[in-house]
Amino acid sequence: MDKPYVIGIDMGGTNTACGIVDARGEVLRRGAIQTQKYTEADQYINELHKALMPLIEEVGGIDKIKGIGMGAPNGNYYTGNVEFAPNLPWKGVIPFAGMLHAKFGVPAALTNDANAAAIGEMTYGAARGMKDFIMITLGTGVGSGIVVNGQLVYGHDGFAGELGHTTIVRNNGRQCGCGKTGCLETYTSATGVARTAREMLDIKKEDSLLRNIPVESITSKDVYEAAIKEDAIAKEIFEYTGRMLGEAFADFVAFSAPQAIVIFGGLSKAGDLIMNPIREHMEKNLLPIWKGKIxxxxxxxxxxxxxxxxxxxxxxxxxx
Amino acid sequence: MDKPYVIGIDMGGTNTACGIVDARGEVLRRGAIQTQKYTEADQYINELHKALMPLIEEVGGIDKIKGIGMGAPNGNYYTGNVEFAPNLPWKGVIPFAGMLHAKFGVPAALTNDANAAAIGEMTYGAARGMKDFIMITLGTGVGSGIVVNGQLVYGHDGFAGELGHTTIVRNNGRQCGCGKTGCLETYTSATGVARTAREMLDIKKEDSLLRNIPVESITSKDVYEAAIKEDAIAKEIFEYTGRMLGEAFADFVAFSAPQAIVIFGGLSKAGDLIMNPIREHMEKNLLPIWKGKIxxxxxxxxxxxxxxxxxxxxxxxxxx
Structure with missing residues (x-):
C-alpha cells in the first residue's frame, strides 16, 4: 500500500491521545498531550504536531500517512468543526479538521467520540463485516454511533445518534444535564449507576457492602465489586440498569433493525452482570420478528x- | 426518456389499486382488483396482469414501462417477498416481486406500505430534495419509513422502521396486537384515538357531543367532528394523542436527526388539532441543539x- 498508515487522535477534556495505526488496527506509535493546557486552539494543534512528527518520521515520514481522524466532544463530521463543547478550553466553533489538514498537509476528518467508536468497531472490532449495527458507549455519559447500510448515521445536521438522551422514564424521571428529565443517560451512565445505588440504599433496609462506603462517593466500580461478591443490593442495581438498557435497546431495534448492538465503556466490564438483564429485557420488549435474532x-x-x-x-x- | 412510465401497485387487505405514473408523479391510468377474491397468489397476479395490460397498451405498450413497484403489508424489500402477512388471503412467504417480474417481463420491487409512502414523499411530495426525514403513517395502525442519507432504512433483515411499536407508555400501557403493551400505535392510530375517547368518556363527567354516539362505535372521525365544534373532551383527545406523538418524535429525532417528520394518513386530516400538540410536546422533549429546527x-x-x-x-x- 502506498500510504499504509493513518493517524488517530482522541481529544478528551483533559488529555489528548494520538497514535499511528496500520490497516489491521495495530497501534504502531503512541503519543499524548494535555488538552487543558492550551488556551488557544492554534497552540493545541502546534503541540499535537510537535508530538506526532517524530513518530511519523519513525514510520517513514508523512508520505506514508493516508490521513488523520479525530474523535472529539461535539465533533461534527459534516463541517469538520467542534461546536460549543462544554468541557473543552475553547469556546464557540473550532474548525479542527481544517486546521489539522493545513498543519500536517494530509486530509483530516473528525466526528464525535461515540461515532468514532462505532467506525472503529466496524473497521477493526466486533462489528467487522456488519452493515447495520448500533454502538452504545457506557461511560460518564451514554453515547451512541449508529451504522445503517454500512454508513454512519449523521442526520441532516451531523448530530444524529444521541440515544443517551432518548427518554426511558417518562414521568418523574431523573434530571439530566441536557435539561430534559428521564434520559437513558441518567440511569445507565457510570454516574447513573451511582445515582441508582444511592437511591436503593436509601429505600432498602437490607445490609450491603455498599453501606461501608460514604454514600456520596459510591462509584459504579464499587457497585461492580460488591456485585461480584454476591451483594444483593449491588446485583439489583445492575439488574435495574440492565432493564433500562434492554427496554431502550428494543426500541432502537424497531428503528433500524440492526444485526447487533455493541456495548463499550466502563460499565461493559461488568460482563454478564449487565448483559444478562439487558438481554432479558430487550427480548421481552422486541417485536416477535426480532426475538432471539439481535x-x-x-x-x-x-x-x-x-x-x-x-x-x-x-x-x-x-x-x- | 426511453421508458417514461412506472407502475405502482398498492396491495391492501381488501382491494389492490394500481396505476401508471410518469416522472412528475401524475397518475395517467388507474385500475383496481379485489385482493380477497383470489385464493391463490398466481390467480391474483394473473388478474392484476389482465387489469393492467389494457392500460399499458393505452400508454404505448410494455416497452414504455421502466418497472413495477409494489407496496404490500409485510413486504420485504431485500427478498421481494411478502412474509406471513396476517391480513392477506395467502399464508407463508410469497415472492411477489419475482412473480411480477416473470409475468410482466419488467423489473419489479416491493416494500411495505409505510416505506413506499416515504419513497413516494421523497420522489414526488413534501420531502423532495431531503436526504434525511421520517414518514409516519397514522391509519388503522401506525407505520413508518425512515430515510437516512437519501436511502430508505431497511435494516439488516429488511424490517426496520417499526416505530409504531416503540414503547410510549412503559407501565400499564395498552395491549397491542403485536403482543407488547404501551406501543405508540395503541395510542395514536385511528383505533388508538377511539380507545382514548372511550377511556375519557368513562373517566370524565363533562358533557360531550361524543356521548350521543354509542360508545363502542365511536371512531376517530367522530372525535374530529366533535373537536371542530369545540367539544372540550374531543379537543382533549387530540391533545393527548398529539402529546404521545410529540414525545415519541423527540426520541426519533435523537436517533437520526431528520430534517423533517412528515405525517400521513387519516389522522393527519385533523390539521392543527393534531399538529399543534405534536409540535408543543416534541419541542419540549428535544435536545437544545434541535429545538425549533425540525x-x-x-x-x-x-x-x-x-x-x-x-x-x-x-x-x-x-x-x-
Whole structure:
C-alpha cells in the first residue's frame, strides 16, 4: 500500500491521545498531550504536531500517512468543526479538521467520540463485516454511533445518534444535564449507576457492602465489586440498569433493525452482570420478528487503544 | 426518456389499486382488483396482469414501462417477498416481486406500505430534495419509513422502521396486537384515538357531543367532528394523542436527526388539532441543539393517489 498508515487522535477534556495505526488496527506509535493546557486552539494543534512528527518520521515520514481522524466532544463530521463543547478550553466553533489538514498537509476528518467508536468497531472490532449495527458507549455519559447500510448515521445536521438522551422514564424521571428529565443517560451512565445505588440504599433496609462506603462517593466500580461478591443490593442495581438498557435497546431495534448492538465503556466490564438483564429485557420488549435474532456484543477493541483506533478508522475513508 | 412510465401497485387487505405514473408523479391510468377474491397468489397476479395490460397498451405498450413497484403489508424489500402477512388471503412467504417480474417481463420491487409512502414523499411530495426525514403513517395502525442519507432504512433483515411499536407508555400501557403493551400505535392510530375517547368518556363527567354516539362505535372521525365544534373532551383527545406523538418524535429525532417528520394518513386530516400538540410536546422533549429546527409537515400527496405513487416511486430506482 502506498500510504499504509493513518493517524488517530482522541481529544478528551483533559488529555489528548494520538497514535499511528496500520490497516489491521495495530497501534504502531503512541503519543499524548494535555488538552487543558492550551488556551488557544492554534497552540493545541502546534503541540499535537510537535508530538506526532517524530513518530511519523519513525514510520517513514508523512508520505506514508493516508490521513488523520479525530474523535472529539461535539465533533461534527459534516463541517469538520467542534461546536460549543462544554468541557473543552475553547469556546464557540473550532474548525479542527481544517486546521489539522493545513498543519500536517494530509486530509483530516473528525466526528464525535461515540461515532468514532462505532467506525472503529466496524473497521477493526466486533462489528467487522456488519452493515447495520448500533454502538452504545457506557461511560460518564451514554453515547451512541449508529451504522445503517454500512454508513454512519449523521442526520441532516451531523448530530444524529444521541440515544443517551432518548427518554426511558417518562414521568418523574431523573434530571439530566441536557435539561430534559428521564434520559437513558441518567440511569445507565457510570454516574447513573451511582445515582441508582444511592437511591436503593436509601429505600432498602437490607445490609450491603455498599453501606461501608460514604454514600456520596459510591462509584459504579464499587457497585461492580460488591456485585461480584454476591451483594444483593449491588446485583439489583445492575439488574435495574440492565432493564433500562434492554427496554431502550428494543426500541432502537424497531428503528433500524440492526444485526447487533455493541456495548463499550466502563460499565461493559461488568460482563454478564449487565448483559444478562439487558438481554432479558430487550427480548421481552422486541417485536416477535426480532426475538432471539439481535446479537448483543461487547466491544472487541482493547480499551486503551479503542479511542485512537476509532478516530483512526475515520481516516481510511478519506479521499485525497 | 426511453421508458417514461412506472407502475405502482398498492396491495391492501381488501382491494389492490394500481396505476401508471410518469416522472412528475401524475397518475395517467388507474385500475383496481379485489385482493380477497383470489385464493391463490398466481390467480391474483394473473388478474392484476389482465387489469393492467389494457392500460399499458393505452400508454404505448410494455416497452414504455421502466418497472413495477409494489407496496404490500409485510413486504420485504431485500427478498421481494411478502412474509406471513396476517391480513392477506395467502399464508407463508410469497415472492411477489419475482412473480411480477416473470409475468410482466419488467423489473419489479416491493416494500411495505409505510416505506413506499416515504419513497413516494421523497420522489414526488413534501420531502423532495431531503436526504434525511421520517414518514409516519397514522391509519388503522401506525407505520413508518425512515430515510437516512437519501436511502430508505431497511435494516439488516429488511424490517426496520417499526416505530409504531416503540414503547410510549412503559407501565400499564395498552395491549397491542403485536403482543407488547404501551406501543405508540395503541395510542395514536385511528383505533388508538377511539380507545382514548372511550377511556375519557368513562373517566370524565363533562358533557360531550361524543356521548350521543354509542360508545363502542365511536371512531376517530367522530372525535374530529366533535373537536371542530369545540367539544372540550374531543379537543382533549387530540391533545393527548398529539402529546404521545410529540414525545415519541423527540426520541426519533435523537436517533437520526431528520430534517423533517412528515405525517400521513387519516389522522393527519385533523390539521392543527393534531399538529399543534405534536409540535408543543416534541419541542419540549428535544435536545437544545434541535429545538425549533425540525420541520413537521403533512404529506403533500393527494390521498387517493398516495399509495400508488409511493409504490411507483420504488420502480424508478430499479436497474434493468
Amino acid at each position: 446479537q448483543l456484543l461487547f466491544s472487541a477493541l482493547n480499551e486503551a487503544d479503542a479511542a485512537i483506533l476509532g478516530a483512526s478508522a475515520l481516516a481510511w475513508e478519506l479521499k485525497n | 420541520q413537521l409537515l403533512f404529506s403533500a400527496l393527494n390521498e387517493a393517489d398516495a399509495a400508488i405513487l409511493g409504490a411507483s416511486a420504488l420502480a424508478w430506482e430499479l436497474k434493468n
